Amino acid sequence: xxLSIAIQMDHVSTISIAGDTSxxxxxxxxxxxxxxxxxxxDRLTMRDGxxxxxxxxxxxxxxxxxxxxxxxxxxxxxxxxxxxxxxxDPPFDMNxxxxxxxxxxxxxxxxxVNDPAWxxxxxxxxFVTEFPELMPETLITKDPREVDAFRREYGDIIVKxxxxxxxxxxxxxxxxxxxxxxxxEMFAQMFREPFIVQRYLKEVRxxxxxIILIDGEPVGAINRVPAEHDSRSNMHVGxxxxxxxxxxxxxxICARIGPSLKERGFILVGIDVIGxxxxxxxxxxxxxxxxxxxxxxxxxxxxxxxxxEAKR
Numbered sequence: 125x126x127l128s129i130a131i132q133m134d135h136v137s138t139i140s141i142a143g144d145t146s147x148x149x150x151x152x153x154x155x156x157x158x159x160x161x162x163x164x165x166d167r168l169t170m171r172d173g174x175x176x177x178x179x180x181x182x183x184x185x186x187x188x189x190x191x192x193x194x195x196x197x198x199x200x201x202x203x204x205x206x207x208x209x210x211x212x213d214p215p216f217d218m219n220x221x222x223x224x225x226x227x228x229x230x231x232x233x234x235x236x237v238n239d240p241a242w243x244x245x246x247x248x249x250x251f252v253t254e255f256p257e258l259m260p261e262t263l264i265t266k267d268p269r270e271v272d273a274f275r276r277e278y279g280d281i282i283v284k285x286x287x288x289x290x291x292x293x294x295x296x297x298x299x300x301x302x303x304x305x306x307x308x309e310m311f312a313q314m315f316r317e318p319f320i321v322q323r324y325l326k327e328v329r330x331x332x333x334x335i336i337l338i339d340g341e342p343v344g345a346i347n348r349v350p351a352e353h354d355s356r357s358n359m360h361v362g363x364x365x366x367x368x369x370x371x372x373x374x375x376x377i378c379a380r381i382g383p384s385l386k387e388r389g390f391i392l393v394g395i396d397v398i399g400x401x402x403x404x405x406x407x408x409x410x411x412x413x414x415x416x417x418x419x420x421x422x423x424x425x426x427x428x429x430x431x432x433e434a435k436r
Contacts, residue, residue, distance in 0.1 A: 126156075126157045126159055127158045127159070127160050127206040127207055127432075127433070128158075128159045128160065128161070128205045128206045128207070129151075129153055129158050129159065129160055129205065129206065129207045129208075129209065129228070130161040130162070130163060130177070130180065130200075130205045130207070130208045130209070131146060131149075131160065131162055131163075131182070131208075131209045131211055131279050132163060132164070132165055132168065132177075132178055132208060132209065132210055132211060132212055132223070132227075133146050133162065133164065133209070133211040133212050133409075133425060134164065134195070134212050134213055134339070135164050135400065136162055136184075136192045138184065138193070139191075140201070140274050141186065141191045141413050142188070142326070142414065143225040143411065143415060144333055144411070144414065145173045145211075145409070145411045145412065145413040145414065146209070146211040146342055147184065147191065147414075147416045148413045148417070148424075148425045149209065149211075149413070149425050149428060149429070150171060150182065150184045151425065152423075152425035152426055152428070152429055153429060154184055156429060158429075159181070160181070160182040160183070160184070161179040161180060161181055161182055161200075161205070161272070162179065162180050162181075162182040162192075162194060162408060163177040163178060163179045163180065164212070165219070165220075165223050167179075167197075167279075168223055168226055168227075170226050173229070174201055174203070174229065175201070175202045175203065175205055175226055175229050175230045176199060176200065176201055176202065177199075177200060177202055177415070178197040178198065178199050179197065179198060179200045179202075180194040180195050180196065180197050180198070181194070181195035182194060182195075184289070186254070190350075192238070201370065202230055202234060203230045203233045203234055204234075205234050205272075206216070206233070206234065206235065206436055207234065207235045207236075207237065207436065208229060208230075208234055208236045208237070209237055210224070210236055210238060210240060210243060210408075211235065211287060211409045211410075212327060212409065213290070213409050214287065214288075214290075214408055215287055215288065215289060216234070216248070216289070216408060217249055217287065218289040221244055223240070223340075224240035224241065224243050224244040225244070227240040228240045228241050228244075230274075235432065235435055235436060237391050237392065237432060238389065238390045238391060238392060238393075238407050238408075239389035241377065242388035242389055242390065242407070243300075243407055244403070244406060246388060246390075246406060246407050247287065248404050248405055248406050248408065249264075249284075249286055249287070249320050249404055250286070251405045251407070252299045252402060252403065252404055252405045254390070255380060255381060255402065256375075258377050258380060258381070258401065258402045259269075259358070259401050259402050260322050260323045260325055260398075260401045260403065260405060261274075261278060261322065261323040262277075262320065262321070262322045262323075262324070263320070263321040264286065264318050264319075264320050264321075265318050265321070266312060266317075266318045266319065268305065270384065271283070271304065271308060271321055272304070274321055275297070275299065275304065275321075275337065277326075278323040279298075279299040279319055279324075280296065280297065280298050280299055280324035280326075281296075281297050281322065281323060281397055282296055282321065282322045282323075283294070283297060283298075283304075283307060283308075283311070283319060283320075283321050284296060284319065284320055284322075284323050285311070285314075285315055285317075285319055285320075286315070286317045286318055286320050287315075288315060289408075294309075295307055295372040296324060296347065304406070309351055312380060320380070321397060322403065325398045325399050325401060327399030327400075328350060328398045328399075329348075329349075329350065330346035330349070330365075330399075331346050331348055331349045331368070331398075332347075332349075332350070332396055332397070332398050332403075333345055333346070333347050333348070333368060333374065333395060333396070333397045333398070333409075334346050334347075334348060334394050334395070334411070334412040334415075335370065335374060335378065335394065335395050335396075335397060336377060336393070336394050336410065336412055336413065336416060336424050337381075337382065337385060337390075337392075337393045337395065338391060338424065338427045338428055338431050339385075339386060339391055339392075339431045340381075340382035340383065340385040340386035340390070340393075341378070341380060341382060342370060343422050343424055343427050344412075344416035344421040344422040344424050345368050345369070345374070345412075345416065346365050346366070346367075346368060346412050346415040346416050346419060346421070346433060347366045347367070347368035348359075348363040348364070348365055348366075349363060349364045349365075349366060350363050351359075351363065351364070365415045365418075365419065367419040367420065367421075368417070373400050374397055375403050377395070378395075381395070381402075381405065389430050390407050391428065391432060391435075392410055392428055393405060393406065393407055393410055393431070394406040394410030394412055403432060
């Protein structure tokens with residue numbers, strides 16, 4: 125039977141459809157005959173225990189420059205929806221966290237993907253620290269003395285915001301780089317939270333692999349190779365996507381984390397792997413689905429909806 129699906133996302137007019145996973149999920153849902161609706165996080169409301177949003181019926185087309193149609197906004201009790209996709213991009217700030225508290229109120233009636241309580245309790249750069257044997261040496265702190273000692277121990281390091289996304293604010297500092305103190309001063313002024321420091325993995329020059337898991341099982345991967353003069357592999361900052369296969373080590377990583385993903389109700393997850401190490405577990409709005417399909421991999425959007433339909 126057709127499902128009523130509301131997508132909480134950044135406005136559909138702002139997305140780049142060539143690489144947008146939310147758009148890929150919408151296309152597949154529409155192909156299956158499900159009813160699609162769209163709203164942005166600022167329209168989410170809670171009144172007298174009810175969760176409400178002004179939602180618009182959504183139609184999608186895989187046509188650049190003409191990829192969507194929206195109906196008139198209708199004030200709707202979201203518990204009437206069968207599924208809500210929690211898909212707005214970070215930053216993972218208090219606004220984002222508040223939306224998870226609100227959506228948690230209807231999760232017993234409406235399937236929210238991913239589970240909002242566990243999204244809130246599993247920040248992507250902290251959740252990964254539950255698996256220290258799978259990740260590079262990592263420090264989370266605001267104490268410059270701790271960062272200095274970490275760099276003396278490991279040499280080249282990566283410094284990045286704890287709740288950043290999309291490659292923003294990531295710095296690669298060489299062992300002899302004299303800018304560390306200034307960088308930490310800037311981070312302290314910009315962010316109230318601690319920041320994250322990791323041992324630099326030189327294997328990143330060969331790529332930072334995004335692996336997609338559905339219901340705890342790996343279903344596809346894409347390798348993202350950084351531009352020559354950048355240490356970041358994110359595609360919107362110049363990284364290049366290329367076809368790839370899972371290694372034995374990557375399958376081991378997926379097998380190790382899979383049960384935890386299933387326990388937390390994470391249907392769609394993207395992990396980042398450099399060399400033999402996992403660096404992040406993305407549970408907010410993981411991407412990579414369209415790129416995997418483009419390079420001949422699995423139809424991850426179809427596998428996603430298979431999993432969601434089974435739960436409904």
